[in-house]
Amino acid sequence: MKEIIPTNFELYKTDLKTKAACERYFEKIIGTIIDISYQIIKYKNIKTQKREKLFIDLANNNFISKELAVKIMDAKGMRNVLAHEYGNIDDELVFYSITKELEKDVNEYLKAIRKIL
DSSP: OTTTOOSSHHHHHHOHHHHHHHHHHHHHHHHHHHHHHHHHHHHTTOOOSOGGGHHHHHHHTTSSOHHHHHHHHHHHHHHHHHHHTOSOOOHHHHHHIIIIIHHHHHHHHHHHHHTTO
């Protein structure tokens, strides 16, 4: 995804193919984090009550930080908006997320997860 992200918001907003590709990559990346998290919950035999609390369960078991859990939950919410087209998509927020937060948060998540495997 890094190779196709436009250098500024105006380019992102007007290049519909690149925008669609970035949104799809975002969906797939967060979807993969969700899948990995479910596997960890299963592998570590952690009881979880609700799907919405998946990342909180990981934080409560000291696999990831609470701050990271909140960030990933927010990203999951954005993924759901993109994937299921709930309401209007805030292009500026999506662009900010993919250019300023996604890579850092994913790397932090992967670093934390590698410690438990």
